[in-house]
Amino acid sequence: MFYHSVLVIGGGLAGLRATLEARRFGDVAVLSLVPPFRSHSGAAQGGINAALGNHPEGKDDSWERHAFDTVKGSDYLADQDAVEIMCREAPERVFEMEHWGTPFSRTAEGKIAQRPFGGGGFPRTCYAADETGHVLLHTLYEQAIKARLTVYEERQVLSLVIEDGACRGVIALNIVTGEVEAFAAESVIMATGGYGRLYSRTTNSLINSGLGMALAYWAGAPLKDMEFVQFHPTTLYGTNILITEGARGEGAYLLNNRGERFMKDYAPEAMELAPRDIVARAMETEIEQGRGLYDAYLLLDMRHLGKERILERLPTIRDIAINFAGVDPVSEPIPIQPGQHYSMGGIDCDARGQTPLPGLYAAGECACVSVHGANRLGGNSLLETLAFGQRAGEAAGRYAQDRGKRNPGDTPLAHGVALKAAEEKLDGLIKWEGRENPHGLRQELTELMMDKVGIFRNKEDLSQALAQVGALKVRFQQTSIRYKGKTYNLDLARTLELEGMLDLAEAIVAGALKREESRGSHFRRDFPQRDDARFLHHTLARYTPQGLALGEKDVTITRWPPEARRY
């Protein structure tokens, strides 16, 4: 058995930042499905928000304005105390990354460069060309090497270990060897990212199954606001690879099949830089009403920016467009459509990352603090990973330090039991000869979610989706794993993910069905207005022996009472 004071599950930005903080209080280790620098954080392109005021038009920016934009962007569902903390600490987190070596793009004066992003009142998104996530992730990994962090790579967590009502470790599958391993700890931080792969059209990495959220849910921590799913307006038609909002920040246009900048009809002031929920709905409407191309996509036109600016500011997306779509944005508009991008919901936790389950913390996309409410602003997710990664690392580290170390030679009873249960479960899965191919079920699930739980929703679709997810859960019991070997068994690993995906889908659909209003990313055609009287609250989903149970939780409002949201 392995023992560390704190275990961090996930090696992306939130996980690494949490680890670097928690190590100040004791021995920490990271468990990661992939080598940390291959995490999905590296796919983030556009930038990270902080009110630095480095841009001439950003002189009057302040953390309070950043916080207000975030709250308004969230359609007033964010907890305002947490938003204030994130926006106040943003400059410190960004400067810290710069001091650790992040190669941000620069202003003529040698400061960190900033660009405008959707829903932001000022140019406050700090960037490194269009590969901000990549450079931040590599910087944190560099710091992890410097700190000689312990990383257990290619581990897929199977369950959380609960001892006397608190989380004290995990059971994990070593993908390379096929062995099941027990890890004991005093506290555990989940930093496992989002569930983008629940949708057939997503910008997310292939590893983003959301399993970490499901593990916490099964262990007794509630999920919060799962019905809020962000669709990014500009994903490359065909592969749905992200085309950064930074392109519009740099001045690119969205065009329909008549060559019109259609955003004038939806957000006349903000135009292409309205928040993502509004732009994605506008695009879906244009396509539905016959103003798309081949009824499938629209165009992102950046030709007027000129080759030099595209090469300097947006080189990665130019390469992506040429390679994956055969289109050079210097001379042609890029075919784009909305695709799933981000999970606003996640494991319920506070601004220290603490979940209702003692010993369990969460940070980053898998967590729901909530700072994004019903719709996240571009540039706030990278910020969230660092701001709350640091805070969760500190809280979990202090908590573990207060508990002290246990005798590392012992295998605690709870861990022994959990290890045996996990081994038996895997053994059963491997031996079971059912009729269903797990990959076929996965495809049915992701198409169902895209089709019925997407940008526009209604009661009929959602009710059908709930019944169909239930039917898929029954069929999951009949899945058969075709490869019985131990080494690098992808068939097994992906089937285990599917089990979590099914329960997350159920939580998303149930929350969406119950929320009879439209707020941020959640748009009900049968209830097109926001309804603060009935629904100005968070949704909680609990896993019980009888199945999913929904509850509510108050939203914290400090200084910005809800008002109409116009752009």
Add this chain to the structure above:
Amino acid sequence: MDRQVAFRVFRFDPQSDSEPRFDTFTVEAREGMNVLEGLFYILENLDGSLAFRFSCRGAVCGSCAMFINGAYRLACKTMLRDLKEVTISPLGHLPVIKDLVVDMRPFYRKYESILPYLLPASEPPLKEYPQSPKQRHAINEMIDCILCGCCHAACPIVWTNKDYLGPAALTKAYRFVADSRDGAENERLALVSGPDGIWRCHTIFNCHEVCPKYINPTYSIQQLKRMAISRRLHFWRKNK
């Protein structure tokens, strides 16, 4: 329009195979499909035992580097387009774990050995370290590295000397030497100018040719050589 593409895939399962072989699969190729999607088609429909690595599928994580039709490439970035046959084997010159999955640790250890983190010359200021756009431009290319290992596998020096630091680690070393904020030039040059360092590079440029991020590691290595030489000359002149 769907059409069929033959995938010849290197197979080796240490649990059951005494030696490797190639299996041929028929993949139904959609328009716009890439090699990684072809491997998923095989895993999901034809053979659940196939092993390969993946993460982002958008050429930014570096997981899926392989030897594809005679060159080291990212599987996700290699489009099938009009290919009729695709032959795939694992990243070369590293131990095979299973099928297309190799043990990357020797490659990572080299990267870790060159102090791959900023060692600033001065205490951090209250805000950012000042850096002009021109100074920042000097590291523009090197920071794109995704540690996929294509350059390392393609380097003929690596083939004959397993201890050679290789193009990726040396590029990383130069990324910090060339960063105006870094103050550890001496330590870094000492680390890379040993017997398994920069002097081994014969400027063959295979690394540049295969890099999916268009980085030219040979340039970085040549810059390190130039700096190391001028340092020696300087020392020699001073002591004459």
